[in-house]
Amino acid sequence: MSAPLTRLPEWQALTAHRDALAGRTLADLFAADPARADRLGLEGAGLFADFSKQRVTEETLRLLLDLARARDVTGRRDAMFAGEAINVTENRAVLHVALRAPKGATILHEGENVVPAVHDVLERMADFADALREGRWRGHSGARIRNVVSIGIGGSDLGPVMAYEALRGFSRRDMVFRFVSNVDGSDLAEALHDLDPAETLFIVCSKTFTTLETLTNAHAAREWCLAALGDDTAIARHFAAVSTNESEVRKFGIEPAQMFGFWDWVGGRYSMDSAVGLSTMIAVGPENFAAMLAGFHAMDDHFRTAPPERNLPLIMGLIGVWNSNFLGAETVAVLPYAQYLSRFPAYLQQLTMESNGKGVTLSGAPVDHDTGAIFWGEPGTNGQHSFYQLLHQGTRLVPCDFIGFCEPLSARADQHDLLMANMFAQGEALAFGRSADDLRAGGTPEWLIPHRLCPGNRPSTTILAQRLDPGTLGALVALYEHCVFTQGAIWGIDSFDQWGVELGKQLATRIIDEIRLGEAGGHDPSTDALIRRYLAGKART
Numbered sequence: 001m002s003a004p005l006t007r008l009p010e011w012q013a014l015t016a017h018r019d020a021l022a023g024r025t026l027a028d029l030f031a032a033d034p035a036r037a038d039r040l041g042l043e044g045a046g047l048f049a050d051f052s053k054q055r056v057t058e059e060t061l062r063l064l065l066d067l068a069r070a071r072d073v074t075g076r077r078d079a080m081f082a083g084e085a086i087n088v089t090e091n092r093a094v095l096h097v098a099l100r101a102p103k104g105a106t107i108l109h110e111g112e113n114v115v116p117a118v119h120d121v122l123e124r125m126a127d128f129a130d131a132l133r134e135g136r137w138r139g140h141s142g143a144r145i146r147n148v149v150s151i152g153i154g155g156s157d158l159g160p161v162m163a164y165e166a167l168r169g170f171s172r173r174d175m176v177f178r179f180v181s182n183v184d185g186s187d188l189a190e191a192l193h194d195l196d197p198a199e200t201l202f203i204v205c206s207k208t209f210t211t212l213e214t215l216t217n218a219h220a221a222r223e224w225c226l227a228a229l230g231d232d233t234a235i236a237r238h239f240a241a242v243s244t245n246e247s248e249v250r251k252f253g254i255e256p257a258q259m260f261g262f263w264d265w266v267g268g269r270y271s272m273d274s275a276v277g278l279s280t281m282i283a284v285g286p287e288n289f290a291a292m293l294a295g296f297h298a299m300d301d302h303f304r305t306a307p308p309e310r311n312l313p314l315i316m317g318l319i320g321v322w323n324s325n326f327l328g329a330e331t332v333a334v335l336p337y338a339q340y341l342s343r344f345p346a347y348l349q350q351l352t353m354e355s356n357g358k359g360v361t362l363s364g365a366p367v368d369h370d371t372g373a374i375f376w377g378e379p380g381t382n383g384q385h386s387f388y389q390l391l392h393q394g395t396r397l398v399p400c401d402f403i404g405f406c407e408p409l410s411a412r413a414d415q416h417d418l419l420m421a422n423m424f425a426q427g428e429a430l431a432f433g434r435s436a437d438d439l440r441a442g443g444t445p446e447w448l449i450p451h452r453l454c455p456g457n458r459p460s461t462t463i464l465a466q467r468l469d470p471g472t473l474g475a476l477v478a479l480y481e482h483c484v485f486t487q488g489a490i491w492g493i494d495s496f497d498q499w500g501v502e503l504g505k506q507l508a509t510r511i512i513d514e515i516r517l518g519e520a521g522g523h524d525p526s527t528d529a530l531i532r533r534y535l536a537g538k539a540r541t
């Protein structure tokens with residue numbers, strides 16, 4: 001791993017190949033090889049991905065696989081599954097794959113099989129979830145718990161809220177689930193405004209149990225609860241915690257019996273299938289949660305065992321490297337054609353950008369190439385009526401991931417056909433565009449042709465699965481997790497730390513004190529002036 005990535009012969013071969021391919025459009029590639037649609041489709045864990053609308057040939061994939069070999073991606077993958085401390089800057093193992101391993105499996109961490117402990121927590125979660133769902137777990141006044149409010153942020157929020165939205169169709173409709181993350185007090189206020197404290201359970205979700213936003217909201221929720229229920233003992237019936245930090249949980253007043261733990265080898269953004277998924281399990285039930293874990297595990301197995309050239313996350317990750325580093329794409333648009341996946345792009349933003357938004361290699365040397373792309377997106381068809389204009393005719397290259405399902409989850413099957421027709425149409429339009437000749441033949445006046453022309457040659461991947469159920473969701477999340485892993489291994493970065501978020505937190509702590517004291521100073525002139533202006537405005541309220 002010592003030679004800089006871009007000096008590797010495998011990298012240079014890809015650069016030369018990119019130059020040789022220059023000028024060959026997707027239309028050219030399909031004209032030369034109509035069967036590429038068959039050969040560039042891969043299946044794994046119930047997901048099918050069509051890569052034929054990516055600007056790659058089989059030679060590109062061969063060269064990308066050479067690069068993966070040179071970077072020992074499969075060796076690093078095996079090290080992850082073996083529990084090695086591949087998160088080097090925190091000296092930690094990265095074992096989210098153990099969270100979804102079946103009961104009899106063995107995954108070692110420091111010589112100990114962690115799978116039994118994972119299943120102990122899952123069983124405790126299931127008991128608690130069932131007790132709530134069946135009305136056996138009651139509030140302090142004896143009232144049935146009808147509302148579950150999850151308080152967390154980042155990995156302790158985005159996974160649970162995404163999964164709840166994705167699996168709403170499988171959730172208990174007679175219970176209310178809300179998610180509070182922002183330190184902006186209006187988030188909590190809106191979540192609670194119509195809830196009865198006697199019927200409300202809070203799940204405080206924080207790996208560290210020290211996060212400013214979560215602890216602030218949790219204390220405010222505690223006050224709200226006590227103001228109505230009037231007794232400290234009520235906390236035991238109305239609060240549960242998900243954390244790795246038992247002593248801080250106790251300090252907050254939540255007993256270990258209501259604490260569901262996980263481990264330092266689970267990164268926050270890789271934790272939705274740990275106890276962090278408690279709200280998901282309460283919403284959809286332990287069986288559906290187990291089906292989601294099975295979907296994750298099926299993709300883990302595929303990633304671990306499928307040959308590189310048929311390995312879905314590996315190939316998808318490598319194509320992402322090709323688009324970023326060789327075609328110059330800066331972003332990836334994630335476009336689920338499923339309203340239930342409305343929070344999936346936001347979830348992926350943390351997974352991909354907190355993982356691969358790094359500027360130095362594992363040894364601390366600056367990278368000499370771009371790393372993680374900017375992920376963003378919205379569900380289709382909504383996005384079509386806002387930003388797709390730029391995708392079709394703008395000056396930037398934006399590779400798109402379309403995600404769709406064969407079976408509708410609503411009874412309106414004809415609407416599902418409309419939805420899917422739109423998804424297929426967008427991939428086709430991006431790839432093949434509309435030529436001047438076509439427009440002329442359709443009667444477009446000459447002066448309007450440049451405005452209406454769609455140049456095409458814009459790459460996309462289409463992921464198609466049977467239906468959006470718990471197993472599919474697990475497989476889909478694991479697909480992106482392993483994609484991120486593959487890219488991090490190619491770039492030689494630590495995909496599992498997040499030191500970049502620290503500085504802002506430290507500065508905020510200092511500024512909070514200054515605001516409380518009513519005086520700013522010691523920052524740069526712009527920041528000082530902004531704080532003073534804020535203090536002046538605040539004084540007028």
Ligand SMILES: O=P(O)(O)OC[C@H]1O[C@](O)(CO)[C@@H](O)[C@@H]1O
Nearest residue numbers: 154155156206207208211268501
């Ligand atoms: O679960 P915690 O410890 O409250 O952290 C929340 C989030 O904050 C971060 O550390 C970033 O600030 C994320 O990595 C993490 O998911």
